[in-house]
Amino acid sequence: MRKCWWRGKFEGAGLRLTSPRLAIIDILSKTTKHPSAEDIYLTLRQKYNNDNIGLTTVYRTLEILVNMGIVYKFDFGDGRTRYELSEGPDGFRHHHHLVCTECGRIIDYTDFIDEEKELLDRTEKGLAEKYHFQIHKHLIQFYGLCENCQLNKP
Amino acid sequence: MRKCWWRGKFEGAGLRLTSPRLAIIDILSKTTKHPSAEDIYLTLRQKYNNDNIGLTTVYRTLEILVNMGIVYKFDFGDGRTRYELSEGPDGFRHHHHLVCTECGRIIDYTDFIDEEKELLDRTEKGLAEKYHFQIHKHLIQFYGLCENCQLNKP
DNA sequence: AATTTTATTGATAATGGTTTTCATTTCTAG
DNA sequence: CTAGAAATGAAAACCATTATCAATAAAATT
Ligand SMILES: [Mn+2]
Ligand SMILES: [Mn+2]
Ligand SMILES: [Zn+2]
Ligand SMILES: [Zn+2]
Numbered sequence: 001m002r003k004c005w006w007r008g009k010f011e012g013a014g015l016r017l018t019s020p021r022l023a024i025i026d027i028l029s030k031t032t033k034h035p036s037a038e039d040i041y042l043t044l045r046q047k048y049n050n051d052n053i054g055l056t057t058v059y060r061t062l063e064i065l066v067n068m069g070i071v072y073k074f075d076f077g078d079g080r081t082r083y084e085l086s087e088g089p090d091g092f093r094h095h096h097h098l099v100c101t102e103c104g105r106i107i108d109y110t111d112f113i114d115e116e117k118e119l120l121d122r123t124e125k126g127l128a129e130k131y132h133f134q135i136h137k138h139l140i141q142f143y144g145l146c147e148n149c150q151l152n153k154p
Numbered sequence: 155m156r157k158c159w160w161r162g163k164f165e166g167a168g169l170r171l172t173s174p175r176l177a178i179i180d181i182l183s184k185t186t187k188h189p190s191a192e193d194i195y196l197t198l199r200q201k202y203n204n205d206n207i208g209l210t211t212v213y214r215t216l217e218i219l220v221n222m223g224i225v226y227k228f229d230f231g232d233g234r235t236r237y238e239l240s241e242g243p244d245g246f247r248h249h250h251h252l253v254c255t256e257c258g259r260i261i262d263y264t265d266f267i268d269e270e271k272e273l274l275d276r277t278e279k280g281l282a283e284k285y286h287f288q289i290h291k292h293l294i295q296f297y298g299l300c301e302n303c304q305l306n307k308p
Numbered sequence: 309a310a311t312t313t314t315a316t317t318g319a320t321a322a323t324g325g326t327t328t329t330c331a332t333t334t335c336t337a338g
Numbered sequence: 339c340t341a342g343a344a345a346t347g348a349a350a351a352c353c354a355t356t357a358t359c360a361a362t363a364a365a366a367t368t
Contacts, residue, residue: 016315016364037355054318059355075229079326080354098287107285112277119273123266127296131261133252135298142281144289170335170344191326208347213326233355234325312367321358328351335344 005087006070013068020053024061025070025085034074034082034106037062076141078104096140102149116140159241160224167222174207178215179224179239188228188236188260191216230295232258250294256303270294 006025010017027035027043035043040062041055062083065071074082076099087093096116098107124135160179164171181189181197189197194216195209216237219225228236230253241247250270252261278289 014315018316018363020317052318056318056320056356057316060317075231077229098281098285098289100287101290107287109281109285111280111284112273115273116277119266119269123270124296126265127252127263128298130265131252131263132301132304133254133261133296133298134304135252135296136255137297139293139295139297141293142278142287142289143291143293144282144287147286150286150288168344172334172345174346206347210327210347210349211345214345310368312365314365315363317360317362319359319361321356323354323356325354326352329349331346331348333344333346335342337342338340 006068009068009070015064019051020057021061021064023048023051023053024058025065028071028083028085032108034076034084036080036082038080040083076104076106077101077143082106097142099141099143100146100149101143102145102152105146105148107146160222163222163224169218173205174211175215175218177202177205177207178212179219182225182237182239186262188230188238190234190236192234194237230258230260231255231297236260250296252296252298254300254303255297256299256306259300259302261300 007017010021023044024040027040027047033039037055037058041053041058044051044053044058062071062073066073066083070086072084072086074084074097076082076097093108093110094113094117095108095110096113098109100106120138120140124138127133128135161171164175177198178194181194181201187193191209191212195207195212198205198207198212216225216227220227220237224240226238226240228238228251230236230251247262247264248267248271249262249264250267252263254260274292274294278292281287282289
């Protein structure tokens with residue numbers, strides 16, 4: 001688990017690894033949640049209140065990180081985009097999501113991920129051939145009710 | 155292939171099957187695309203220009219249809235919500251999507267759908283048990299470049 | 309070191325898809 | 339017919355995201 005695996009990507013792109021950018025990566029690397037741009041902005045104000053990082057910068061930085069493949073971007077259906085480091089604090093962890101449509105709770109799961117991966121690879125290959133599509137990524141999500149929301153919503 | 159399979163759902167909910175609603179369902183049932191609310195609104199103005207159906211009504215109707223399970227709602231990443239009848243013109247057709255991130259083209263595919271279904275069922279069952287989640291639906295999408303966009307973007 | 313160039317930043321304004329509001333119209337029940 | 343409920347659409351409000359732009363900071367060049 002080498003640290004700061006993203007540094008190289010920044011240098012290669014002629015981009016500067018500034019303190020706002022480091023702070024945003026830091027926040028993402030220390031959470032298991034899926035914060036929105038505003039979530040990150042608010043965390044910055046609380047914990048790093050020495051500097052005054054603008055919401056615009058948060059949005060801009062996230063877009064850069066997404067384009068470099070350092071961060072993944074998700075829409076879980078609650079009207080705001082949510083973000084997640086592509087490589088977790090403990091190294092790589094490919095996973096998919098379970099989304100509660102009532103309270104918005106997100107669960108990362110890795111169960112069945114190998115079987116899924118195998119099927120997805122095969123499907124991607126088949127689809128690429130049949131539709132001449134060049135597939136770059138896939139998205140799998142399950143929607144439903146979490147334990148709490150099942151009880152509170154009969 | 156019984157026609158107007160949705161009538162029952164409307165009656166059961168105490169909702170009226172008005173002409174704007176019928177027109178919107180009609181448009182959805184005659185396309186293989188995935189129109190946005192505005193797409194539907196514009197089609198209404200062109201083809202059914204006798205009446206003057208407001209964009210608000212389109213949004214409202216779509217939400218009702220989604221809540222009744224008659225229509226599916228998708229986010230393909232282009233900033234607008236897109237809709238599709240849950241049961242196609244030729245009866246049921248469960249499928250997933252291939253999305254071109256360059257031009258927004260959407261391909262419905264049913265290849266591998268049986269294998270996917272089998273794995274999804276198994277995964278849903280496993281996840282439901284492990285996380286006590288009550289799963290209602292799944293989402294699978296592949297993102298990449300369509301044939302055209304591969305050529306025009308080297 | 310001084311100067312030029314380039315990248316970054318954040319306050320503000322603008323954008324644009326979607327929702328709310330609300331007065332009016334249409335349908336339904338009695 | 340009449341009272342109540344549901345539906346409609348124009349306009350205004352909402353709100354996450356993006357564009358503008360002048361100011362700042364860092365790198366490159368002289
Ligand atoms: Mn996750
Ligand atoms: Mn489709
Ligand atoms: Zn929940
Ligand atoms: Zn394309």
